[in-house]
Amino acid sequence: MPLISIHLPSGVLSKRDEAVLASEATDILLGLEGMAENPKARRLAWAQLHHFDLDDFYMAGEPASKPHYRFELTVFKGTLNETVKQKLTQQLTELILRLEGTDDNILNAARVWVIIHEIEDGNWGGAGKIYYLQSLRSMMKPS
Structure with a gap:
């Protein structure tokens, strides 16, 4: 049930490459969680692109000369080790x-x-209810 938010400048990557970015970021995270081949887990993995204008990004108070990117990943506590x-x-x-x-x-x-x-x-809600890690793991088991 991971959420992947990717912040990137508009127009730096093609639409095709943005689709590859979202897909492969999902594959990477699910793979490291051990859920890459689990279709139930894949359906609950969201990736969202957040665009900003390149000239709206500053470093040290000056416009950045190159694109910068930020991934924000939201997962249940304890699902990823160091x-x-x-x-x-x-x-x-x-x-x-x-x-x-x-x-x-x-x-x-x-x-x-x-x-x-x-x-x-107990702090992740969706579909009108709160989800717990143990119940999600049970739901993710292959049928």
Whole structure:
């Protein structure tokens, strides 16, 4: 049931590449959660693109000279350990740089931020009710 919000400048990636970004970001997160092949989990994974004008982004009070990106991932607390968080950050950064067509180096990688929001059990609502991690795991089991 992860939520993926991707903040990116308008027009930097083609619409096709934006679709690839949303799809592959979903694949990365579900894969690291161990749910990549679970169609029930995939149906509950949301990815949303948030566009902003490139000239509306500032660094140190000055207009940024290159595009910057921010992933905000919302997951249940305790579903991602430190190793998985590191892999997630690395893979999402590599994804952006590949789609952007730029070298994977520290200067380009520093333009990609990954922020992970962990929701306490009992604080995630949808479809008119509160969901708990254990009940979601039961729902996700193959039929």
